[in-house]
Amino acid sequence: MCVATFTAITAAGKSLERLLNACFAVDKPHPGKTVRAALVQTDDFVLTDGASKIAQRSPVLSIFLYRVEVDAITRAGWSGVGSIDGRSHLPLDLHYLLTAWDDSAEFEHQILGSAMSCLDTTPILTGPLLHPATTWEPNEGVQVMFEDLGTDQLMRIYDSLEANFRTSIPYRVRVVRVESSLADPPPTVTDVYVGKTVVVGDS
Secondary structure (H helix, E strand, C coil), rough: CCCCCCCCCHHHHHHHHHHHHHHHHCCCCCCCCCCCEEEEHHHHHCCCCCCCHHHCCCCEEEEEEEEEEEEEHHHHHHHHHHHHCCCEEHHHHHHEEEEEEEECCCHHHHHHHHHHHHHHCCCCHHHHHHHCCCCCCCCCEEEECCCCHHHHHHHHHHHHCCCCCEEEEEEEEEEEEEECCCCCCCCCCCCCCCCEEECCCCC
C-alpha cells in the first residue's frame, strides 16, 4: 500500500505554496508585478545575502516553517493502528509564518489580505490540491487554520532569526502523517533454552 513517507512534510509545504500562488494569479494583489509565494528557510531572512529568496523575489509572500510538533489529539489513535500493522504512523502539526515583502506597506497589506482570503476560502487541502511530492491516500486531507500567536511570541521568533520584525500571519497545517514505508521485520529467532533442552532456531 502506498503511504505518505518522510516526504509528507515537504508535500504539505508545497501544497500551501501552490495554492497561494494560484490565488495570487487571480487576485493580482500587486498591480504591474507578479507576487509569488515561496517556501523559505532561516538564511533567507538575511536580506543582504544575495542568495536570499526573499530579497531575490520581492514582492513575495514567504512561507516559513518555524515549528513541527506531534499532534497530541490523534497520536494515541495512530499508535494503536501502528501496533496492529507494524508501521509507524506519526501525526504532525506544522506551524508556519506567512510574511509579505515589498517596498510599499500598501501592497504588503494587499498581499497578506489576498493570502488570508485564499486560506479562509480553502481551509481543507485534499485530492488534487495536495502536492505529489509524497504519496497521499485517496481520502487523505490536511487542514489549514489560523493560529493565535501573540506579538511577544512573534517577536521572540524574529529575535532568534536575528531579523527585523515584520507583520506576519501564523498558520497551522494539521494533521500531516509521516508513515514508515515497511512494517517492522519479525525478530530474529535465536537459541532458546527450555530447562535442560536446547531448541535451535533460525539464526
